[in-house]
Amino acid sequence: MKQRDIYLLTGLLFFGALFACKDNNKHNPRSNFQQQKIKLGKQLAARYCQSCHLLPDPSLLDKNSWTTGVLPNMGPRLGIFQYFGVYPSSRTDKNLPANFYPPKPVIDVDEWQNIFYYYATQSPDTLQAQHRQYPIQMRLATFSVQYPRFKYNRPASTYVKIATGQSAPSLIVGDALRRILYFFNSRLQISDSVHCSSPVVDIEFTQQQMLACEIGNLNPNNGKSGKGKFLNRINGKLQEDSAALFDSLMRPVQITSADLNKDGRTDYLVCEFGNLVGALSWMENLGNNKFSRHTLRPVPGAIKACIDDYNHDGLPDIWVLFAQGEEGVFLFTNMGSGNFSAQEVLRFPPAYGSSSFELDDFNHDGYPDILYTCGDNADFSPVLKPYHGVYIFLNDGTNHFVKKFFFPINGCYKAIARDFDGDGDLDVATISFFADYKNQPEEGFVYLENKGNFDFHPYSLPEAESGRWLTMDAGDINGDGKIDIILGNFSVGPSPIKSKVNWQQSPPFLVLKNTGR
Numbered sequence: 001m002k003q004r005d006i007y008l009l010t011g012l013l014f015f016g017a018l019f020a021c022k023d024n025n026k027h028n029p030r031s032n033f034q035q036q037k038i039k040l041g042k043q044l045a046a047r048y049c050q051s052c053h054l055l056p057d058p059s060l061l062d063k064n065s066w067t068t069g070v071l072p073n074m075g076p077r078l079g080i081f082q083y084f085g086v087y088p089s090s091r092t093d094k095n096l097p098a099n100f101y102p103p104k105p106v107i108d109v110d111e112w113q114n115i116f117y118y119y120a121t122q123s124p125d126t127l128q129a130q131h132r133q134y135p136i137q138m139r140l141a142t143f144s145v146q147y148p149r150f151k152y153n154r155p156a157s158t159y160v161k162i163a164t165g166q167s168a169p170s171l172i173v174g175d176a177l178r179r180i181l182y183f184f185n186s187r188l189q190i191s192d193s194v195h196c197s198s199p200v201v202d203i204e205f206t207q208q209q210m211l212a213c214e215i216g217n218l219n220p221n222n223g224k225s226g227k228g229k230f231l232n233r234i235n236g237k238l239q240e241d242s243a244a245l246f247d248s249l250m251r252p253v254q255i256t257s258a259d260l261n262k263d264g265r266t267d268y269l270v271c272e273f274g275n276l277v278g279a280l281s282w283m284e285n286l287g288n289n290k291f292s293r294h295t296l297r298p299v300p301g302a303i304k305a306c307i308d309d310y311n312h313d314g315l316p317d318i319w320v321l322f323a324q325g326e327e328g329v330f331l332f333t334n335m336g337s338g339n340f341s342a343q344e345v346l347r348f349p350p351a352y353g354s355s356s357f358e359l360d361d362f363n364h365d366g367y368p369d370i371l372y373t374c375g376d377n378a379d380f381s382p383v384l385k386p387y388h389g390v391y392i393f394l395n396d397g398t399n400h401f402v403k404k405f406f407f408p409i410n411g412c413y414k415a416i417a418r419d420f421d422g423d424g425d426l427d428v429a430t431i432s433f434f435a436d437y438k439n440q441p442e443e444g445f446v447y448l449e450n451k452g453n454f455d456f457h458p459y460s461l462p463e464a465e466s467g468r469w470l471t472m473d474a475g476d477i478n479g480d481g482k483i484d485i486i487l488g489n490f491s492v493g494p495s496p497i498k499s500k501v502n503w504q505q506s507p508p509f510l511v512l513k514n515t516g517r
Helices: 005-023 034-049 063-078 110-124 464-467
Strands: 143-146 155-164 172-177 180-184 188-196 199-207 211-212 227-234 235-242 246-249 254-260 265-273 279-287 289-299 302-307 318-322 327-336 337-350 355-360 370-372 390-393 403-408 414-419 425-430 445-450 457-458 469-475 484-489 507-512
Touching: 034 110, 063 110, 155 199, 155 484, 172 199, 172 484, 172 507, 188 235, 199 254, 227 254, 227 265, 246 254, 254 302, 265 302, 279 302, 279 318, 289 318, 289 337, 302 355, 318 355, 327 355, 327 370, 337 370, 337 414, 370 414, 390 414, 403 457, 414 469, 414 507, 425 469, 457 464, 464 507
Parallel strands: 155 469, 355 414
Antiparallel strands: 143 507, 155 172, 172 180, 180 188, 199 211, 211 227, 227 235, 227 246, 254 265, 265 279, 279 289, 302 318, 318 327, 327 337, 355 370, 370 390, 390 403, 414 425, 425 445, 445 457, 469 484, 484 507
16 A cells, blocks of 8 residues: 555544544543543644744634644645645745755654644634624714725735825835836826836835835745835936846845944845745845845744834844744844844734734833734635734833733734824724625724723724725825825735625725824
């Protein structure tokens, strides 16, 4: 009998016993044998799964997500490529290093079966529904809706920005399918556009130029087609540089400029989100347009970075949110001369789907707090999760963070804290890319008004259901001193839950004009 047939037979016997036990357990307690398998599976999971990321509890996902999604995709990381069928892997991908997968199984088939049995028997059939203290009210007096006249089919907005510089346009929108950056004035009329070599997902604004972060291939891949390219204004028209400042990047999502080693030259921090491979690196400026790469963390998932001198020693420190596997917020403290020490200040299970963070001082004590969202559901468990939403973690002054606030939003993708209503405290605007569009389409955009003492009341508006919002920005579009919001419609992405609205016929963006005081 071939090895593949042995795996298949073992799997069939295992699943038959598993579901037979499930039926019997309605009336009879588990046998000592079953209890022992569960105990062994838990111990093995703690040993092997926890070696790469926070140990996930079975209750985080439903049984089907574990058995048909997560575990089959995790098996190859342990050298298990087939068990009750062939597992998905990227062994033929030449972009991966030769030693990415173990050359032989790290565990044997019996140990893998125990891990499988543990998660299959200890996970719920379905996850609990989200529970909110306040329902989302469909009225939002602080903002009025402005649709652009500019419209086209199948918008795929991957970047929106409210630019506030005197020489900059009021509004920038990047479309992934068209590979065009559109520039709008305060009346939402196009003032310029520039074609880019790949989708733009971020722009770093310098005194003289704009550095576009081009992700390369937008879909998950392990290639190195990402670039950083300057946009220059030549004879009154914006053009993309023919040569890249940086190329061969692994799906970069952010490039940030700073003098990280304090030598008087501009360095760059690069978040290469990647897929199975990626990195957080800083590019040391050696002069004459030459750079030396220094890798701070050689793993995928760096999704957002903030540079902030938190300890006031004159050296720029780095805060970074990582998704993918070991999810969490990392603080890289600048030790001088280009050296950094790393500390993980917040840690999340890999099922969370971390999507964004920013530093804000919610309690006005002078220390940066963390506004965090999780809700990325384009993975191996695309089910609604009760822990998706918006979190606020307070800093005790020593960079130890405690959860102070949570508001559940299915598929939450980004949150921005600003004093939108001008009453002296921080409100929060959020978007969801994986909302419950069938039952709660209002989740797509939620405005959390701060009533004081971390009591936030949720609001939305019917027009916010007209798009699928992948990206968002806040700023003063027309210079009236009030903070407006722009939402970017990415209408072509996969959605497990269909909407009643045809997003592909909706505008590429929506402006929420602040009409408050």
